[in-house]
Amino acid sequence: MTELHLTNVSFSYPDGTKALENLTLSVASGERVAIVGQNGAGKTTAVKLMNGLLKPTEGTVLVGDWDTKNHTTAQVSRKVGYVFQNPDDQIFHNDVESEVRFGPKNMGFEPERVDALTTWAMKLCGISEFAEENPYNLPYSVRKFVTIASVLAMDSDIIILDEPTAGQDKIGLQVLGNLLRVLEEKQKSVITITHDMEFVTDYFTRIIVMANRQLVADDNAQKVFYNTEVLERSMLKPPAVAQMAKLLDFSPGILSKQQLIKAILAQRSL
Amino acid sequence: MTAMIDLKNVSYRYPVSDDSVLKNISFSIEKGKFTAIIGNNGSGKTTLCNTIRGFVPHFYKGDLDGEVIIDNTKITDYQLGQLGEKVGYVFQNPFIQVSGVKDNVFEEVAYGLENLGVPVEEIKVRVEEVLKLVKIEYLRDKNPFELSGGQRQRVALASIIVMDPEILVIDEPTSQLDPIGTQQIFEIIRLMKERGKTIVLVEHKMDLIAEYADDLLVMHKGELVMQGPVRDVLADPAFEKYQIQYPHVTEIALQLQKSGIPLSFLPIRDEELAEALNRTGVAVHD
Numbered sequence A: 001m002t003e004l005h006l007t008n009v010s011f012s013y014p015d016g017t018k019a020l021e022n023l024t025l026s027v028a029s030g031e032r033v034a035i036v037g038q039n040g041a042g043k044t045t046a047v048k049l050m051n052g053l054l055k056p057t058e059g060t061v062l063v064g065d066w067d068t069k070n071h072t073t074a075q076v077s078r079k080v081g082y083v084f085q086n087p088d089d090q091i092f093h094n095d096v097e098s099e100v101r102f103g104p105k106n107m108g109f110e111p112e113r114v115d116a117l118t119t120w121a122m123k124l125c126g127i128s129e130f131a132e133e134n135p136y137n138l139p140y141s142v143r144k145f146v147t148i149a150s151v152l153a154m155d156s157d158i159i160i161l162d163e164p165t166a167g168q169d170k171i172g173l174q175v176l177g178n179l180l181r182v183l184e185e186k187q188k189s190v191i192t193i194t195h196d197m198e199f200v201t202d203y204f205t206r207i208i209v210m211a212n213r214q215l216v217a218d219d220n221a222q223k224v225f226y227n228t229e230v231l232e233r234s235m236l237k238p239p240a241v242a243q244m245a246k247l248l249d250f251s252p253g254i255l256s257k258q259q260l261i262k263a264i265l266a267q268r269s270l
Numbered sequence B: 001m002t003a004m005i006d007l008k009n010v011s012y013r014y015p016v017s018d019d020s021v022l023k024n025i026s027f028s029i030e031k032g033k034f035t036a037i038i039g040n041n042g043s044g045k046t047t048l049c050n051t052i053r054g055f056v057p058h059f060y061k062g063d064l065d066g067e068v069i070i071d072n073t074k075i076t077d078y079q080l081g082q083l084g085e086k087v088g089y090v091f092q093n094p095f096i097q098v099s100g101v102k103d104n105v106f107e108e109v110a111y112g113l114e115n116l117g118v119p120v121e122e123i124k125v126r127v128e129e130v131l132k133l134v135k136i137e138y139l140r141d142k143n144p145f146e147l148s149g150g151q152r153q154r155v156a157l158a159s160i161i162v163m164d165p166e167i168l169v170i171d172e173p174t175s176q177l178d179p180i181g182t183q184q185i186f187e188i189i190r191l192m193k194e195r196g197k198t199i200v201l202v203e204h205k206m207d208l209i210a211e212y213a214d215d216l217l218v219m220h221k222g223e224l225v226m227q228g229p230v231r232d233v234l235a236d237p238a239f240e241k242y243q244i245q246y247p248h249v250t251e252i253a254l255q256l257q258k259s260g261i262p263l264s265f266l267p268i269r270d271e272e273l274a275e276a277l278n279r280t281g282v283a284v285h286d
Ligand SMILES: Nc1ncnc2c1ncn2[C@@H]1O[C@H](COP(=O)(O)OP(=O)(O)OP(=O)(O)O)[C@@H](O)[C@H]1O
Pocket: A013, A014, A015, A017, A018, A019, A037, A038, A039, A040, A041, A042, A043, A044, A045, A046, A085, B142, B145, B146, B147, B148, B149, B150, B151, B176, B178
């Protein structure tokens, strides 16, 4: 059980780029949150601050009762697992299973627990069949799942996924959706950065929107995707369904395929 | 019409793979066409791109059977450098497409032209134009390794477009982009088409493919299972069994049809839905 609190956090990179301004947000333990928004808005920077890879220039980041400034990245990452946006930044073993096993082994878990976590994580990510393969001979999408499994196997309370939906097909997105459900049952907090608005609508109730170094909304899908100002500022488009509903003159609020189909069928039966 | 890219019975196996990754693939792409390669993860899309640009088998080794003909010349008759000038390739993973020898974005984008010995004045003009087109002028002084994912993806595309190749092979160029940015990239690809380029794009975003692309190549487990104009392929009932995402509007229309609502035609763009529903018509897709 670990809560996450960012209070008035700002961050500048060594080259002087101001990447984050005055970010305040909390994630309760066991909560599932999506972060969306403009390229370069500061999403990756924000989550790297959460797992201690970066330390705030101003403000505080609390992981449970730890201020990340007083702890090493290695310590913080036991509580907050981070799956990099670029899978190739993370992979360094010659076969998938060793890659996944490395984390829990390195944490010093009992051998049985290491085995169990490795098997569980590979299965949940749909990569068991590739256990012996060299990750670099696998397609991009599968390499991404290898890195997700490596982080899940560390069994941290908080898990951050940076663009897991990039390059995934329909089946890959279903694997991700299922993984979110399983992690919720295990009461893990999961923070997911994504540009896939359909995926966000299908799986998240809390959406954090970022643009221009700042948080511009922290709300549910209805509020976010029907707020034109928020959408424009953060370079977002609502899910395709909302656009269709608008073209068919339905009143605002429709976001999912089921809702739209129901609305069309209801109109027909009048 | 002349074929720009022509594959005849192409099969390919990586040195370490047990099975062929491309299986007896034949197709022909006319000059100036915008063709999208779609297919599920691991179906061989990237491998097919690497075949068109000659990296399979030159770089990856392994066994290639069949013929790959680019602009009426067999790929085996090209010098790899010559082919590189003709076929621009944008990597699937933008994080790896960085020269590593330039320390700002302007020079990074100029790098390819420098290698070709293009005069400095011309390089400046061309790079400025492309930075503007791809909307990365504001990044010109940044280190290419210190960019966000989406910014890197734009730089990767710019580095290839600036070379002005006749053929553009672009592997998932919008995977890290925000929704408006994604749309902008499709507009740029459309502009490249207007300039007469032949475009091969790998992409999962079907709504945009339906809006912009001319033709589809559908890959499934290493086989080219369907090909043709976008609308024809999507309207073919066989498409469904490959479990590839339809454009969202098409998916909704098909579900409505299953609920007993007749469609006058199968819509593939949002604005077609009303029309498809209003006319009572015959079932177009059982
Ligand atoms: N290592 C770095 N050094 C300097 N500036 C950086 C570095 N990494 C990122 N930046 C800059 O910080 C800003 C925020 O980047 P960040 O990676 O957090 O964005 P993002 O919201 O994750 O974007 P994307 O959706 O494109 O991945 C950008 O302007 C970027 O250019």
